[in-house]
């Protein structure tokens with residue numbers, strides 16, 4: 001049986017960041033079920049300025065940025081009313097997700113082995129070590145031994161499922177995205193704008209997005225929506241309708257057929273908040289597996305990098321005999337990155353958003369935000385970097401009338417969630 005110090009399940013943002021940071025005296029194995037690291041990546045891949053800086057400390061991230069984004073365009077449920085909020089400096093970056101994850105895997109240090117087409121099946125604890133069963137495609141199942149097992153295997157973590165004492169995510173959005181060749185034409189600087197569609201009744205739970213990008217040197221865009229789990233079956237059909245609508249109103253052009261995107265994927269986004277138990281003995285969860293994802297904004301890349309970086313400092317201490325070292329991880333997510341406070345705020349926004357059921361409630365909130373368009377980007381979109389709160393954008397005396405109206409609509413939605421207005 002092969003022996004490793006650390007086995008990491010999941011070769012994506014969290015697992016590969018950890019692999020880059022573990023000290024080189026450790027023998028590390030990273031496994032992933034996919035045919036190759038980065039063959040598919042279930043993420044739009046927008047990263048904030050701080051996440052960009054985190055990447056820069058260990059990886060040439062500039063090579064994988066397709067376009068910096070300095071503006072957000074918010075579109076109301078009627079698809080007509082919209083505003084653009086802009087900053088001078090980029091506040092997020094669109095990445096080439098597949099190339100990025102592929103390069104992260106290819107550039108791991110020599111003490112790390114990355115093995116794809118390999119599924120984590122289960123793990124059993126014996127004296128001082130854990131025996132992990134792996135199934136590589138086309139080969140018989142095999143076992144490897146390790147001293148630390150890391151679940152960096154995403155929202156539906158198998159490591160969490162197979163480990164007594166680890167919690168699992170149990171509340172999700174279903175995100176569905178397609179990448180098309182074509183152009184975006186809405187607003188003053190489309191190539192630097194991220195578009196958020198407040199669908200309301202059309203897509204309860206989140207809404208839709210449109211993010212211009214470049215694929216193989218050609219203009220392209222990522223278009224997607226996220227749905228509540230109970231409506232996930234409708235995601236593909238609704239995304240097609242959404243795309244067609246934007247083609248019809250001239251917001252986007254499409255090179256090719258709506259049924260033949262360059263790339264398409266769907267995946268679960270954890271929105272239940274940070275899990276309570278992310279550590280059990282020598283097993284630890286990081287990234288989405290631990291619930292380090294914004295419940296409202298559905299953003300998890302920063303949490304993946306942050307938790308991986310912290311884990312890379314704590315695992316060597318744990319292996320050196322400090323059995324409590326890993327328990328510091330959640331606390332360090334807050335003290336080093338202020339992320340736990342951010343995730344708590346995100347849970348509050350999620351709660352309010354989930355109460356809203358009708359277009360008129362979303363439209364009322366939109367009309368308040370619209371009045372704050374000058375500073376909207378500053379106050380909201382990068383709030384996990386700047387530690388600002390969306391609440392202060394909305395809760396102002398000058399908005400009291402509109403807040404009253406919005407409050408009444410939301411209250412109505414809460415009392416009569418199932419009826420249309």
Ligand SMILES: Cc1cc2nc3c(=O)[nH]c(=O)nc-3n(C[C@H](O)[C@H](O)[C@H](O)COP(=O)(O)OP(=O)(O)OC[C@H]3O[C@@H](n4cnc5c(N)ncnc54)[C@H](O)[C@@H]3O)c2cc1C
Nearest residue numbers: 010012013014033043044046120153154175287288300301
């Ligand atoms: C549609 C969509 C759009 C998003 N857009 C953004 C965005 O723009 N910005 C942002 O910050 N966040 C975004 N997110 C969230 C973000 O993608 C995740 O938070 C992030 O990918 C989590 O990284 P991770 O490494 O923890 O897990 P993942 O990226 O989910 O990777 C988990 C890996 O584990 C592997 N794996 C799973 N089970 C096993 C097993 N049993 N054996 C072996 N391997 C296994 C998988 O193949 C996968 O490669 C989006 C999510 C979705 C669904």
